[in-house]
Amino acid sequence: MSLPPEQDSDSIGEALDRAFDHLGVYWTGGWPPRRSHSRLWLRWAVSSAAACAAGIAALFIPWLAPLHRQQVTVTVPVASNPALPHNVRKLLQTFAARHMVVQSMAPVYASYPVVSPSAHSVNLSGNYTIAGVSGTELSLVVGQNYQPQNGVLFAGNRPVLSFRVGLNDGLAAVQRIQPAGAPKPLAGKWWVGGTSQLNSFTAAGPLVYASHRGYWTVITGLAPARWNPPPTGPGAVETATIAGLPAMATHALLVEEGSSGVSQGFVSDNQGRSWKSWAIGHVTFSHLVAMYHQYWATVNGSLRESTNGSTWTTILGVNHARWKVQDFAVNPQDPNMLVASLVPVAGSGIGPVLVTANGGQSWSQIPNFPNLGVAPNDLAVLSNGDIAALVPLAKPVLVEYHQMGQSWQIIPVPRQAMGLGTGQLTAAPNGNLVYAAPGGDIYLWSGGPHAWHVIVPPVEAPLNSNSASPLEAIGNNQIMAGYQSGWYYFSFPPSALKS
Numbered sequence: 001m002s003l004p005p006e007q008d009s010d011s012i013g014e015a016l017d018r019a020f021d022h023l024g025v026y027w028t029g030g031w032p033p034r035r036s037h038s039r040l041w042l043r044w045a046v047s048s049a050a051a052c053a054a055g056i057a058a059l060f061i062p063w064l065a066p067l068h069r070q071q072v073t074v075t076v077p078v079a080s081n082p083a084l085p086h087n088v089r090k091l092l093q094t095f096a097a098r099h100m101v102v103q104s105m106a107p108v109y110a111s112y113p114v115v116s117p118s119a120h121s122v123n124l125s126g127n128y129t130i131a132g133v134s135g136t137e138l139s140l141v142v143g144q145n146y147q148p149q150n151g152v153l154f155a156g157n158r159p160v161l162s163f164r165v166g167l168n169d170g171l172a173a174v175q176r177i178q179p180a181g182a183p184k185p186l187a188g189k190w191w192v193g194g195t196s197q198l199n200s201f202t203a204a205g206p207l208v209y210a211s212h213r214g215y216w217t218v219i220t221g222l223a224p225a226r227w228n229p230p231p232t233g234p235g236a237v238e239t240a241t242i243a244g245l246p247a248m249a250t251h252a253l254l255v256e257e258g259s260s261g262v263s264q265g266f267v268s269d270n271q272g273r274s275w276k277s278w279a280i281g282h283v284t285f286s287h288l289v290a291m292y293h294q295y296w297a298t299v300n301g302s303l304r305e306s307t308n309g310s311t312w313t314t315i316l317g318v319n320h321a322r323w324k325v326q327d328f329a330v331n332p333q334d335p336n337m338l339v340a341s342l343v344p345v346a347g348s349g350i351g352p353v354l355v356t357a358n359g360g361q362s363w364s365q366i367p368n369f370p371n372l373g374v375a376p377n378d379l380a381v382l383s384n385g386d387i388a389a390l391v392p393l394a395k396p397v398l399v400e401y402h403q404m405g406q407s408w409q410i411i412p413v414p415r416q417a418m419g420l421g422t423g424q425l426t427a428a429p430n431g432n433l434v435y436a437a438p439g440g441d442i443y444l445w446s447g448g449p450h451a452w453h454v455i456v457p458p459v460e461a462p463l464n465s466n467s468a469s470p471l472e473a474i475g476n477n478q479i480m481a482g483y484q485s486g487w488y489y490f491s492f493p494p495s496a497l498k499s
Helices: 009-023 041-064 086-094 492-496
Strands: 099-106 119-130 134-143 146-155 158-163 171-176 189-194 200-204 207-213 215-220 239-245 247-257 263-268 276-281 285-291 293-297 300-307 313-318 321-331 334-344 351-356 376-382 385-390 397-402 407-412 424-427 432-438 442-446 449-454 471-473 478-483 486-490
Touching: 086 134, 086 146, 119 146, 134 158, 146 471, 146 492, 158 407, 200 285, 200 478, 207 239, 207 247, 215 239, 239 285, 239 293, 239 300, 239 321, 247 285, 263 407, 285 321, 293 321, 313 351, 334 376, 351 478, 376 424, 385 424, 424 471
Parallel strands: 200 239, 321 376
Antiparallel strands: 099 119, 119 134, 134 146, 146 158, 158 171, 189 486, 200 207, 207 215, 239 247, 247 263, 263 276, 285 293, 293 300, 300 313, 321 334, 334 351, 376 385, 385 397, 397 407, 424 432, 432 442, 442 449, 471 478, 478 486
């Protein structure tokens, strides 16, 4: 039995080949496939594969550029960089763009729970001159009908200019991004807290809760840490995370995770002298935050809260098949205000940054997040309600949202010659931002004089080490930082920021 001509795998393959030939995309090899009337299942498999390929081609045809036959291998068709739509090329002509290469293209999602992208972020390398500013990389948001919307120009991996595009493909607004200048050394002193590498650390009033691998401790004053085994017994736990409630310092939550991935929770109201267990199960429990009278955590990609540490309520639930909470932060002056960033579970993409003012009863999107080509992965909320985010580029970039002006500011962070990763971000009660950079240095961004100050790691920390973690601002003039060699406190006088 043979297939009808319109369903025959040879006919479909030839039609698909002609369609690609018309576009200038070719591959070589043995097409049409070898006939084998005795293997009908193979015919249907080839036919299905060709149909799928035709569907994929229909999706990507508008972005495909012509290829020469010798550019493509026999078994794996390779397409060149996507051809830029007319509206994008028209805009780039005004930028005196030369030697352009499309590096990547990631979907941008306007709002949750919408799962289809409203735009795409296209990253290009080349030479560009925009409003008299030169750069070598460009991140451009292209919306519906290939209409450019906004972008950021980079020079040497440092953002130098942001802009918005008008309806007539002209520049509607341009903002130059000034470098913050060389960071000033911050005069202060390091104090050794302990020689163990920490998993977690929380200051709760006069008590400090910390965990090291599967062990935990409560520190009072300058007394040395006394490490306690997990409630389930020594050797039963690989990692432990602990947090204490600042408003009720004797209340603590301990989460243990074993090698099998099963987590178990424990709560205490007497500084850990006794624990009451509660089951968690096979879930991803991360980013535990304790503030005022309650806890927050990311559980299986959703944001949840708890007032007793054992009963949890979802305040930002997501479609787990498509989304997850990348990071969240709580306003230290108002626990009803939280901010969270979402990212797609599968593939790349830039999700929305959401904010709530009523403890999660309703969420709204913060508009006009700067298009840097990547979603933020570390958030902080300042005491005045402003929001800061760390964007994990090859050299990270800090962005800050000002509530009064309802606008974003891009702040280049200081660079280190060595060190991998993106670092960690936290905020002091007075609004200063503390950034732990790859390589070990810690930088403080002072909102008053708008300048960076650098804190050199303690002498015990190895040079070019990982970024400090955990990292926490204890009050306005003290920072706790963990390194491989242990954890330390850095204290400095308020006058040091004015020098």
